[in-house]
Structure formats: C-alpha cells, structure tokens
Amino acid sequence: MAENFEISTQHREELVDITPQVESLVRKSGIQDGLVNVYAQGATSAIMIQENWDESVQTDVVDLLRKIIPQGAWLHDQQDGNGDAHLKAGLVGPGESIPIIDGHMGLSRWQNIFFCEFDGPRDIRRIVCTLIST
Amino acid sequence: MAENFEISTQHREELVDITPQVESLVRKSGIQDGLVNVYAQGATSAIMIQENWDESVQTDVVDLLRKIIPQGAWLHDQQDGNGDAHLKAGLVGPGESIPIIDGHMGLSRWQNIFFCEFDGPRDIRRIVCTLIST
Amino acid sequence: MAENFEISTQHREELVDITPQVESLVRKSGIQDGLVNVYAQGATSAIMIQENWDESVQTDVVDLLRKIIPQGAWLHDQQDGNGDAHLKAGLVGPGESIPIIDGHMGLSRWQNIFFCEFDGPRDIRRIVCTLIST
Numbered sequence A, B, C: 001m002a003e004n005f006e007i008s009t010q011h012r013e014e015l016v017d018i019t020p021q022v023e024s025l026v027r028k029s030g031i032q033d034g035l036v037n038v039y040a041q042g043a044t045s046a047i048m049i050q051e052n053w054d055e056s057v058q059t060d061v062v063d064l065l066r067k068i069i070p071q072g073a074w075l076h077d078q079q080d081g082n083g084d085a086h087l088k089a090g091l092v093g094p095g096e097s098i099p100i101i102d103g104h105m106g107l108s109r110w111q112n113i114f115f116c117e118f119d120g121p122r123d124i125r126r127i128v129c130t131l132i133s134t
Helices: A019-029 A056-068 A083-092 B019-029 B056-068 B083-092 C019-029 C056-068 C083-092
Strands: A002-007 A014-017 A034-041 A045-050 A095-101 A112-117 A125-133 B002-007 B014-017 B034-041 B045-050 B095-101 B112-117 B125-133 C002-007 C014-017 C034-041 C045-050 C095-101 C112-117 C125-133
Touching: A002 A019, A014 A056, A019 A034, A019 A112, A019 A125, A034 A045, A034 A112, A034 B095, A034 C125, A045 A056, A045 A083, A045 A095, A045 C083, A056 A083, A056 C083, A083 A112, A083 B045, A083 B056, A083 B083, A083 C083, A095 B095, A095 C002, A095 C034, A095 C095, A095 C125, A112 A125, A125 B034, A125 B095, B002 B019, B014 B056, B019 B034, B019 B112, B019 B125, B034 B045, B034 B112, B034 C095, B045 B056, B045 B083, B045 B095, B056 B083, B083 B112, B083 C045, B083 C056, B083 C083, B095 C095, B112 B125, B125 C034, B125 C095, C002 C019, C014 C056, C019 C034, C019 C112, C019 C125, C034 C045, C034 C112, C045 C056, C045 C083, C045 C095, C056 C083, C083 C112, C112 C125
Parallel strands: none
Antiparallel strands: A002 A125, A014 A112, A034 A095, A034 A125, A045 A112, B002 B125, B014 B112, B034 B095, B034 B125, B045 B112, C002 C125, C014 C112, C034 C095, C034 C125, C045 C112
16 A cells, blocks of 8 residues: 655755654554555655654754765756755665554654655655555 | 566666666566565665766766775775775665555656666676565 | 564674574565565664675774764764764664565675664664565
8 A cells, every 4th residue: 555645845955754644654554564665756855764852863964964965066966956965865765664563663762754855945745655564 | 576687787886777677577567556675686786766867966976985985995905805885885775665656666757776886897787676565 | 574683782883793683584484585674673773784704894884984974073962972873873774675585585695684783882772574475
C-alpha cells in the first residue's frame, strides 16, 4: 500500500519533521509488523533520521552541508543555479526504511523522520510512504 | 523476486544511469504497488538517485567526492590503493529502495537511478533488484 | 518478521561487524528470496556496508568522519556535547536493506554489515532486522 502526503517548505534549506504524518499512515494501515519506506519525490530534497529535542541539530545539519557542499561552486550551476542542492540530496538520499513493530514505527527515543529541503521554499513537496507487512 | 543485471564501466570514477534496466524489470514483474530495492554488489561501488538532464551533476558528484575523500590518503591504501573508493562507497551506500506505483517506479521528473563506480574500469558490475509487492 | 539483537561498544567511535548475527537471523527465518532491513535504534549510531579484510577501512571511516565533522563545533554541543555524533549518524543513515538470495544475504565478497558507534562506549545498542519474503 502506497500513501502520499504533501508539505510546503519556507526556506531554501531546512529540515521539516514529518514523523507525525508517517506514524498516522502506519496506524491507518493496520500493519502490525513490517516496514515503512519513506521516499521524497524531488531531486533537490531528501529524507534523514535525526534528533528533534530542539532545533539545534537541524540547524547543524544545514550548516554542515553548506560547509561541505558550498553554493555556486558546481558545473550544474550553469543550468539552474542549484548544483549544491542536487549534491546534498544525492549524498543524504531520498529515502529511509523504518521497521514497524506492534503497529508502531520502531524509532528510538531520539529518532525522528525529517524531510530535508535543499532548494526551497516550495509550495508542494510530495512524500510517498510504502507500507509492507511481513 | 530478485533479478540481476550486469554493466561494465569505462573510468575509475563515473556515474552510470541504470534507470531503464530497473524500469524494465519492474514492468516485467507485473507488480502494481510495492517497492524495488536496487543493490550494488561491490564494496567500491554504490547507488545514488540523482538528476540526469545533462552530465553536469554526474561530474559534480565525482568532483565533490574527490574533494571530500582524496585519493592516496588512507590506511587501506597500503593494501590495494583504493581506500578512497571504499570510503566513497560506504558514505553513498550500496542501495536505494524506490516505490512502485501503478506498475511504474515512483521517481519524480528529475530523479534517475545511478550506479556509482569508484574503482573502475570494470568489465562486470552486478546490480540486484529485489521486487516486493505490497 | 522482526528480530532484534543487542551489542555493546567499547570506544566513542568504532565500527562493529554484525554480519554473523544478521546472517544467522536470515537462516533462522527460512526465507529463500526477499530482503532484510538492518536498522540501528539510536540517533548517534548508524549502519554501513563496508569491507572487513582487516581493520584499515574501519579506521579510515572513523578518521574521515572526524575530519569532515569535527567534535565540539556544533550548536547541539551546548545540549549534551555530541553534536558531531548526531551529524555522522544522520549522514551515514540508520539502515540498509540487503537482498536475500537462495536463503543467504546477497553481499559481495568484500561487503560486510557494520554497526557504526559515534557516541560510545555503550552497554546496549539494539539492532532491528526486518525480514521480508518476496
């Protein structure tokens, strides 16, 4: 079963916690044991599992990626100026698969699911959740 | 159902678009909704989802990884001189899982599947596609 | 079917080969063809596929990540001093999915499964293996 949801983003680069939306789809599916694959449909976005105690780690992720992959230094910038966004998206990756255990996601206490925006703001970003029962 | 295919690579480091081969296996499987896991069997290669409008992003990926992970600077180079290739492979990762929606891969317009060669050229590189119906 | 196992870690940062434990669960499951998802429950740990001929690549991985993501340079360090560990975990990622072919994992000769510790030592680290038959 595949279920989609959409979000909007407010900044060029930001992390948006989408754990509640995914957990809601897991519950709705009724699956007790299995896997949920969370997939970002967009070549300048990604999915990262990360802590959400406060905004510090999210800010650190954006800063780290800016440092490793600076803006404006890439061949692809001649096309549409977002070479860094593509590289960040490729390195982090578009998806993560998370265990479903007893009807809930098997995340640990400090693991949340983040949509990573690298070329925003965007009105619509689509995330596909594929739910598989074992 | 697992299906393999093989490719050859021409350079030490390059990205090879394997989207057509994977899409063909998805169609052949007849699966309407599910997941396809694309897995590179090789500890100096990887799978990355990336744009393929032209070759600029692919070249940028090779350049970025060369900059972050320079050749010849690693302990493992004393074994077989490809320490950088192993590090690149580990960081990018050997596999990606992509949703199957209505019989086709749920890639967005600018998402293609690339085999990443980090220690080529090689006559044979094997990719395993595992197709799962939900 | 989800199966857990636990390991302990000895250093702040290290890679621990968990291939035997995962292979044992695959064999126990009786699954001939499918997928095993290996997932680290911890926001300062990760899973990486990497060579295990000797300890050189494992040491190189720790050194590379220390160089890219230095300790003590992050906003999150003000909370609990492990900002670098969260960033390393997010970049490498908590999970990998590996094909099951003819009852065994479809790893190539030099691919092993490593648990990556970035904020140890820890008495208990839990890994969840989700086994899916195709």
